[in-house]
Amino acid sequence: xxxxxxxxxxxxIVIGISSCKDAFIEKPAVTxxxxxxxxxxxxxxxxxxxxxxxxxxxxxLPIYSWTPPYLPYEATExxxxxxxxDSSWGYMKENLVSSGMTATDSYNNGAGLSDDYFPYNYKYxxxxxxxxxxxxxVPDMTLAEKEIVxxxxxxxxxxxxxxxxxxxxxxxxxxxxxxxxxxAPRATVQETLDYILELCEQSAVALDNVVWSNDWMGRxxxxxxxxxxxxxLMYAARPLFNSDEPYLPYGVNNDKICLCEYKESRWNDAIxxxxxxxxxxxxxxxxxxxxxxxxxxxxxxVGVPCNKEILLAYKHQAVGQGPSGIYKNYCPxxxxxxxxGGTALCEYRGMSYEMLLNFKKADGSEQVWAGTxxxxxxxxxxxxHEMEPRFKASVFAYGINPWNNExxxxxxxxxxxSWLKANKNKQGCARNIKFWYNTGNREWFEFPIYxxxxxxxxxxxxxNEIGHSTEALANLNVIRNRAGLPDExxxxxxxxxxxxxxxxxxxxxNENQYYPHARHWKEGETMIAGTKHIFTFKFAGxxxxxxxxxxxxxxxxxxxxxxxxxxxxxxxxxITLAEVNKGYIEQNPxx
Amino acid sequence: MLLGKRRYLIILLRNCAFFKDRLSITAxxxxxxxxxxxxxxxxxxxxxxxxxxVLPPVNVGKMSNKGYELSILWRDNISDFNYQISGQVSYARxxxxxxxxxxxxxxWMNKTGFSYGQYKAYVNDGFYNSEEEAANHxxxxxxxxxxxxxxxxxxxxxxxxxxxxxxxxxxxFSNIPRYAFSANVFLEYKGFEISALFTGSAQGxxxxxGYMISPFAQNKSNALxxxxxxxxxxxxxASGKKITYPRMSLNTSGTQNGATNSFWFRxxxxxxLKNLEVAYTFRKLGFLSRxxxxxxxxxxxxxxxxxxxxxxxxxxxxxxLSQDDKTTEGxxxxxxxxxxxxxxxxx
Numbered sequence: 001x002x003x004x005x006x007x008x009x010x011x012x013i014v015i016g017i018s019s020c021k022d023a024f025i026e027k028p029a030v031t032x033x034x035x036x037x038x039x040x041x042x043x044x045x046x047x048x049x050x051x052x053x054x055x056x057x058x059x060x061l062p063i064y065s066w067t068p069p070y071l072p073y074e075a076t077e078x079x080x081x082x083x084x085x086d087s088s089w090g091y092m093k094e095n096l097v098s099s100g101m102t103a104t105d106s107y108n109n110g111a112g113l114s115d116d117y118f119p120y121n122y123k124y125x126x127x128x129x130x131x132x133x134x135x136x137x138v139p140d141m142t143l144a145e146k147e148i149v150x151x152x153x154x155x156x157x158x159x160x161x162x163x164x165x166x167x168x169x170x171x172x173x174x175x176x177x178x179x180x181x182x183x184a185p186r187a188t189v190q191e192t193l194d195y196i197l198e199l200c201e202q203s204a205v206a207l208d209n210v211v212w213s214n215d216w217m218g219r220x221x222x223x224x225x226x227x228x229x230x231x232x233l234m235y236a237a238r239p240l241f242n243s244d245e246p247y248l249p250y251g252v253n254n255d256k257i258c259l260c261e262y263k264e265s266r267w268n269d270a271i272x273x274x275x276x277x278x279x280x281x282x283x284x285x286x287x288x289x290x291x292x293x294x295x296x297x298x299x300x301x302v303g304v305p306c307n308k309e310i311l312l313a314y315k316h317q318a319v320g321q322g323p324s325g326i327y328k329n330y331c332p333x334x335x336x337x338x339x340x341g342g343t344a345l346c347e348y349r350g351m352s353y354e355m356l357l358n359f360k361k362a363d364g365s366e367q368v369w370a371g372t373x374x375x376x377x378x379x380x381x382x383x384x385h386e387m388e389p390r391f392k393a394s395v396f397a398y399g400i401n402p403w404n405n406e407x408x409x410x411x412x413x414x415x416x417x418s419w420l421k422a423n424k425n426k427q428g429c430a431r432n433i434k435f436w437y438n439t440g441n442r443e444w445f446e447f448p449i450y451x452x453x454x455x456x457x458x459x460x461x462x463x464n465e466i467g468h469s470t471e472a473l474a475n476l477n478v479i480r481n482r483a484g485l486p487d488e489x490x491x492x493x494x495x496x497x498x499x500x501x502x503x504x505x506x507x508x509x510n511e512n513q514y515y516p517h518a519r520h521w522k523e524g525e526t527m528i529a530g531t532k533h534i535f536t537f538k539f540a541g542x543x544x545x546x547x548x549x550x551x552x553x554x555x556x557x558x559x560x561x562x563x564x565x566x567x568x569x570x571x572x573x574x575i576t577l578a579e580v581n582k583g584y585i586e587q588n589p590x591x
Numbered sequence: 592m593l594l595g596k597r598r599y600l601i602i603l604l605r606n607c608a609f610f611k612d613r614l615s616i617t618a619x620x621x622x623x624x625x626x627x628x629x630x631x632x633x634x635x636x637x638x639x640x641x642x643x644x645v646l647p648p649v650n651v652g653k654m655s656n657k658g659y660e661l662s663i664l665w666r667d668n669i670s671d672f673n674y675q676i677s678g679q680v681s682y683a684r685x686x687x688x689x690x691x692x693x694x695x696x697x698x699w700m701n702k703t704g705f706s707y708g709q710y711k712a713y714v715n716d717g718f719y720n721s722e723e724e725a726a727n728h729x730x731x732x733x734x735x736x737x738x739x740x741x742x743x744x745x746x747x748x749x750x751x752x753x754x755x756x757x758x759x760x761x762x763x764f765s766n767i768p769r770y771a772f773s774a775n776v777f778l779e780y781k782g783f784e785i786s787a788l789f790t791g792s793a794q795g796x797x798x799x800x801g802y803m804i805s806p807f808a809q810n811k812s813n814a815l816x817x818x819x820x821x822x823x824x825x826x827x828x829a830s831g832k833k834i835t836y837p838r839m840s841l842n843t844s845g846t847q848n849g850a851t852n853s854f855w856f857r858x859x860x861x862x863x864l865k866n867l868e869v870a871y872t873f874r875k876l877g878f879l880s881r882x883x884x885x886x887x888x889x890x891x892x893x894x895x896x897x898x899x900x901x902x903x904x905x906x907x908x909x910x911x912l913s914q915d916d917k918t919t920e921g922x923x924x925x926x927x928x929x930x931x932x933x934x935x936x937x938x
Contacts, residue, residue, distance in 0.1 A: 091845040098735030104756035106851070119637030126640025178639045180632075180646070565735060577756075579637045581693035 035130065039137040042145075048131050049149060053219075054316035055124035056156040059163040060115065060512050061314060061447060064325040070117060072096050072108050074345050076329050078432070080115060081515030082528050083355045083505075085428050085560040088348035100567045103574035103591040110578055115515070118576040121164050122174060128153040128160075129177045151206025152220040158199035158228050165192050166235055166516050167573040169257040172585060186585050188255040189241055196232050200225040211284075217306055218315045223280050227311055227450045230273040234458050237266035237465070238520040240571055247522065247571045248589040257572055257588060267462045274455045274462070281452055286311055288452045294389035294484030299404050302448060302511075303393070303437025311450035330435055330445065330510075347419055350428015351395060351509075353533035353557060358505040359391045364486040370557060374538065377552035384430070389484045393437065394509055395430035398422040398537060399549045404437045411439065413547045421547040422537050428560075429535045432510045453479055453507055460500050469496060476500055479507055519571050529566035531559055598623040615664040621657065624688075628652030632691045652690050654707070658683035658769075673779040680772040697749060699760045708765030710796055713758055713847075714746040715854040718837065720828050729754050733847045741823035741838025743848050754847070762853040766914040768795025768860075782872040790911075791862035797904060797914060799857060800850035802921030805843045814839070817905050861900035861910040868892045885937045892931040 038044050062071045071077075074090035079097065086093065095102075096113045103112045111117040132153045135146050164171045170192045172184040187195070203225035212219050236259065240247060246258035254260055281287055289297045289309045301309040314326075328345045353369070361367045367383060377399065384397040392403045402420065405411035413420045435445040456475045463472035469491040476496075477487045480503065490496050501521070505514055518527035536558040539546045546552050569590025580587045603618040630652035631643060664677040685707050692703050702709075718741060719725040725740045729747040732755040748758040770793035778785045806814035821827075821835030828834065837848045844850060870890035901910035907925035912918055 094845070095734060098737075099732055102732055102755065106756055106759075119640075119642075122638045122640040123642055124640075172638045174638050174640070180635050180639055180641070182639070183636050184638055563735075576637070577695075578633065578693055581695050582634055582636055583693070584636045584638075 035134055036137070039134045040139070042138055042140045045131075045135060045138050045141070045149075048127075049152070050316075052124070052128045052131055052153060052156055055127055056160045057312070057314045057449060058124075058316070059121075059160060062325045062329045063316075070111075070120075070325070071115060072111075072113050075115075077115060077512045077515045078510045079349070080528075081518055082352055082532055082564050083510060083514050084349045084432065085352045085532050085534055085562070086345075086349045087427060087561055088345065094562055097562045097564050100565050101570050101574055101591075103577045103580070103587065105577045111576055112574055114573045114576075116163075116167050116573060118164075118168070118579055121160055121171075125157050125160055125174060126177055128157045129174075133177060147206050148210055151203045151210075154199045155203035155207065155220045155225045155228065158196045158203060158225060158232075161192060161196045161199070162228055162232050162235075165189065165196065165232070166520070168575060168588065169241070169572050170255070183584050186253075186256055189236075189257065189259050190255065193232060193236050193259075197229055200229040200232070204229075218313065220312070221284070221286075223277060223284065223286055223311050224450065226273070226277045226280055227455070230270065230277050230455060230458060231450075233266065233270035233273045234462065235516075235520055237270045237462065239522045240520040242266050246589075248568055250589045253586055256586065264466060267465045271459060271462045271466075274458045277455050278452070278459075281311070281455075286452055288456065288478065288482060290478075290482040294482065295393055295403065297482055298390050299393040299434075299437040301451060301453070302434045303404060303439075303445075305444075305446045309452045310446075310448050311452060313446040313448050315446050317444045326447065327444075330432070330447070346431070347423070348427060350431045350534060352560065353429055353535070354530075355505065355509065356429045358502050360388050360485065360506075361386045362388045362484065364388075370535075370555060372557045374554040374556045376554055377537065377549065380535065380537075380552075380555045381549055388506075390506055391430075394432065394434040396420055396433045397430040398427075399546065399552050402433055404433065405439055408439065410441075411436075421545045422539075422552070423545045424539070427534065434510060448511060451511075453482075454513075457500065457504055457507065460503075461497075464493060464496050464500060467493070469493070472496060472500070476503060479503055483507070522571065524566040524568075524570060529564050531563050533557055534560045596623065596625045613665060613667050615666075617660070617662045619660045621659070623656045624653070625655070626653045628654060628690075630691050634691050634693050649691070653688035654685060655688055656683060656685040671781055673777075675777040676775070678772070678774040680770065682770050684769050697757055699748075700757065705761055706765050708767060709761050710763050710765065710798055710856055711759045712762040712798075712851050712853040712856055713754065714748060714760055714762070715743050715852050716746050717744050718742065718823055718828075718834060719744050721825075731847050733849070734845060738847060739838065740825070742846070743837050743852050743854050745847065745852065759851065763796030763856045763858065764794045766795060766797060766859075768792035770794050773865075782874055784868070784870045784872070786866075786868045786870075787864060788866040789862055790865045791860075791900070792910070793860045795859040795910075796856050797859050797908070797910070797912060798850065798919065799855045799905070800919050800921060801844070803905065803923070804848075804850060804855055804921070805841075806839065807841055808921075815905065857903035859901060859904065859910040859912075861898055863898045863910075864896040866892070866894055867896050883938050887937075888935040890931075890933055890935070892933070894929040895926055896928060898926065 038048050060077055062076050064070050072092035074086070074088065075093035075096055076084070078084040079086050079093060092107055092113060095107075099113070101112070101114050103114070105112060107113050132150050135141070135149050138146070141149075161171070170186055170188045170190075173187045173191065173195050174184055175195075178184070203220070204222050207220060207222040207225065210221055212221070236242060241259045243258060243262050244260060246254050246260070248257075250257055286308055289301045289307065291297055300307050305313070330346060356369070359367070367387060369383065370379060380397075381399060384400060396402045399413065399422070401413050402411050409415055410418060411420065412418060435447065456478045460472045460476035460479075463469070463475065473488055473491070473496070476499070480486070480488060488496070488499050490499060501517070504517060508514065514527070518524055521527075535555045537546065537555045538553040540551050540553050543551055567590065569588070572588045574591040575585055575587050579585055599622045601620040603620065604616045606615060606617055608615050627650040629648045629650055631648050632646055632651075633643065635641070635646060658681065660679070660681040662677070662679040664675070666675045668674065687703050687705060687707055690703055692701060694703070695701050698704065700711075719728065719738065720740065722740050725738050725742065728738045728744075730736055730753045731738055731745070732753055745754050745758065747754055748760055751757070772791050772793075774789040776785075776787045802808045802812070803815070806812075806818050818836045818839065821833060823834050823836065823838045837843070840846060840848070868890055870888055873887040898910065901908070904910060908923055909926035912923065
């Protein structure tokens with residue numbers, strides 16, 4: 001080896017500029033369907049149209065149970081509002097009810113603990129705008145058909161903005177597909193409301209006289225934008241937005257969370273819009289089902305797909321019913337789901353005692369349940385049988401064959417492989433099965449988004465707020481009559497308001513109304529917060545679960561696992577933290 | 592797309608030999624700036640409606656790295672005794688200069704401006720040692736403000752009276768240590784050899800989580816010894832025993848004692864006797880040469896013989912462990928010591 005000693009005592013400074021070969025780090029070519037391909041024929045465009053429905057109408061629904069960032073792990077709006085309580089493991093939903101909503105991005109893939117993932121609203125709205133902007137390219141659709149599609153899309157967009165308004169207040173108004181360099185500032189509540197109403201107008205005009213064939217049942221009819229308008233005006237009139245001061249002070253941004261001026265006339269606007277929907281419904285075959293058979297009528301209205309009371313439903317049957325979130329969360333008897341693997345989340349859920357107290361006996365009087373001492377199971381059995389028809393059509397009571405699926409072996413408590421049983425884990429007072437009436441072998445269901453009953457209760461509420469107790473009672477009693485209860489007669493404002501709100505809770509149990517109502521009536525403390533209670537059952541011998549009455553010994557009132565907290569900031573949801581960090585939108589106060 | 596890189600390298604000494612080739616030194620200083628790194632844009636407003644997964648990544652990222660390397664080798668012999676000692680140390684510290692990150696409210700919450708992989712956690716300062724102390728806590732938004740005696744005390748960094756994600760600050764370093772050093776010793780005397788390799792690192796951190804911190808995992812398992820022995824109880828605290836675990840709970844991960852607390856981020860500073868080999872080579876074979884053997888070497892070899900340091904980690908965790916999904920979940924194989932015996936025969 002050469003003995004060259006190069007004694008380097010000087011300092012060498014080497015500047016090297018090196019570059020990599022371009023080929024390694026070029027971004028890959030984007031492949032997939034382009035806009036032109038999708039809109040090259042009517043058949044292809046149908047895919048885009050139905051995707052718009054599936055995207056937009058999914059608001060507030062747990063369509064995926066474990067894939068973030070939709071609703072937090074295993075939470076539903078019914079759980080958030082305290083209608084149902086859940087005893088299974090799910091740290092996100094536990095934190096959600098016991099700590100309240102938060103905007104931190106350490107939960108749920110950055111979505112935080114909230115009832116919605118803010119950016120996806122705009123992803124879905126963008127898709128609808130894409131359809132509007134490109135439907136003209138389709139060669140084999142008539143001009144009239146294209147106008148109808150645009151009307152549908154506008155109605156859907158209005159729906160999604162309304163859902164956002166209910167959750168966030170004023171939101172940025174995106175009125176077309178944006179490019180990456182465009183943005184929109186956060187609009188005020190009033191501007192958001194106006195835009196929703198504008199879209200509804202345009203949609204209603206485009207959908208005038210549209211009647212779909214049976215193949216297309218479920219697409220928007222004119223009634224839907226009218227319904228959206230009615231709902232929007234109701235929320236504009238309700239106390240959260242319709243006040244001089246917002247629920248939390250927000251300085252110059254007050255108008256983004258509040259209409260900043262109380263006007264009683266907002267109730268009048270709402271009344272007019274609701275009357276319009278009912279009138280249109282009557283003329284077009286959408287009516288509340290009332291054949292003097294309360295149990296069958298209510299059961300059909302909520303549990304049979306495509307009935308005449310449903311104006312709009314979520315019809316997307318997700319791929320693979322087994323793991324799909326919407327089944328896991330709403331079908332407590334997943335014989336078919338179980339066989340496909342996975343667990344049904346709703347097995348561990350049940351009605352809270354606080355919600356149970358809203359239901360009356362069939363004769364209209366109050367039911368009295370046991371106290372904290374052990375009472376014989378027979379008492380529970382008898383009391384359940386005394387309950388009103390809507391109770392029997394909505395829930396499965398432990399140890400009692402569900403009334404709404406008589407004679408169906410899949411829904412029988414004696415069937416060993418059904419999940420109609422009480423389990424040693426605490427499970428509420430009874431379990432929601434209202435979407436499954438005379439199910440037969442049907443494995444799917446459709447979540448009702450607008451049902452004609454809603455507008456009667458809207459009217460009752462609005463009339464009462466402006467002091468017209470007669471009209472309020474008239475509308476309230478339409479619902480009560482259908483449900484088989486005697487008429488309400490109180491005319492005092494406060495008493496009638498309580499009665500109407502109670503009717504809302506019962507009629508729309510688990511239909512995503514209770515939670516927004518609690519927020520917009522500013523009743524978070526009374527309707528949501530506090531310790532929830534359930535019934536705990538004692539089983540015979542060493543059984544760990546019970547099906548038939550003989551398996552049960554006793555029941556008692558018990559505390560549920562989670563104590564619900566209500567913080568003032570929760571009247572509106574937090575905007576996703578990542579979006580606030582980007583600097584174009586202000587967070588809601590308190591987060 | 593061009594990946595730009597600008598590197599300033601100062602070579603102080605490169606394989607310089609001194610003292611008649613017995614001492615050899617290499618020393619480098621470097622500073623490197625890299626730009627045009629392919630980055631996912633996280634600054635596009637969500638209202639554009641395009642999912643981050645759909646937008647193509649763009650070459651806007653920037654990162655810088657600086658450090659030094661020093662290596663020394665001394666080789667000599669005293670008549671029949673040969674020896675060689677060498678040592679190396681390297682230091683590298685990187686920093687993310689730009690990554691299209693939407694900035695948080697407080698600087699310490701960002702990833703930009705810190706090392707790649709820098710850990711962040713709630714700052715822990717001892718325990719709440721009594722109910723009175725526990726009653727005086729800032730509102731804790733993790734786990735519904737449930738705080739008891741025996742819980743980890745968390746400091747409210749931004750002073751707003753609430754413990755939430757704004758109080759998560761950089762803790763420790765990243766899992767890849769900044770300092771790496773090693774030393775090699777080789778001694779040989781008349782066929783008898785000892786060779787040892789020491790390795791070590793400093794300024795690295797490991798985050799304990801999952802099964803490491805939650806006892807009775809999946810309702811089937813047991814509690815780890817350090818949890819059982821060192822858990823906080825009023826008696827243990829009163830007797831002055833060293834507390835190594837907050838109050839025992841089935842649900843540690845879900846409470847405010849969960850994994851995002853600086854208590855669980857442990858230093859991986861260590862020095863290991865990584866490899867030790869003792870061997871003897873027979874030169875004079877005597878009767879064995881009748882078997883036509885020209886040499887016979889017997890050796891004993893071991894890996895991971897001793898580890899000094901890593902005392903913050905639970906005994907058995909290898910300080911060199913890399914942090915990935917499995918190890919974060921707590922699925923860790925303890926450090927293994929390997930012993931080999933062998934021989935080498937040359938014919």
